[in-house]
Amino acid sequence: MPLNQPIQKRYHSISEVAKMLDVNPSLLRFWEKQFKQIQPKTNARGKRAYRQEDIDVIRRIYDLVKVQGLTLEGARKAMSARKGEAKERGAQAASAARAASAVATPAVDPAEVAKREEAVSRLKKVRQRLLEARAVVQS
Incomplete structure (x- = not known):
């Protein structure tokens, strides 16, 4: 069928x-x-x-x-x-x-955005160093 x-x-x-x-x-x-x-x-x-x-x-x-x-x-x-x-x-x-439609969009402070982006960048660098250190320890 x-x-x-x-x-x-x-x-x-x-x-x-x-x-x-x-x-x-x-x-x-x-x-x-x-x-x-x-x-x-x-x-x-x-x-x-x-x-x-x-x-x-x-x-x-x-x-x-x-x-x-x-x-x-x-x-x-x-x-x-x-x-x-x-x-x-x-x-x-x-x-x-x-x-x-009832929820208002919060105001975005450009200075706050810049701070958060900088913090993310620092955390990425720390993560990279930790991964490199782990590779040295495991080898």
Whole structure:
């Protein structure tokens, strides 16, 4: 089953989606009843038109049920947990952005920067002398 197959069309019929996943159209209709995340558009005659988002959800359900072997209830819980995680990640990102914008940038004193650079330079020289002394002792 090609789960990563690129999709070119905007809408797909139920038979096209079933063929992509190598399942019966009746299984897709059943999953529509079992998973509220699958909501294909329907035309006036009631024919289903699946968007890319619908197909992605169906592929995720296929993976959970057919590949990983979860029950429908387990797959429902996994799908709702994934939705909750996405909401939580979005809330955390928004909170972090607010916090970052609220933090003021401290003023940098050029004299202090020069002192620190000089100290780093001295420490590097001391480290080099210690490495040389260790090499003499070990030989």
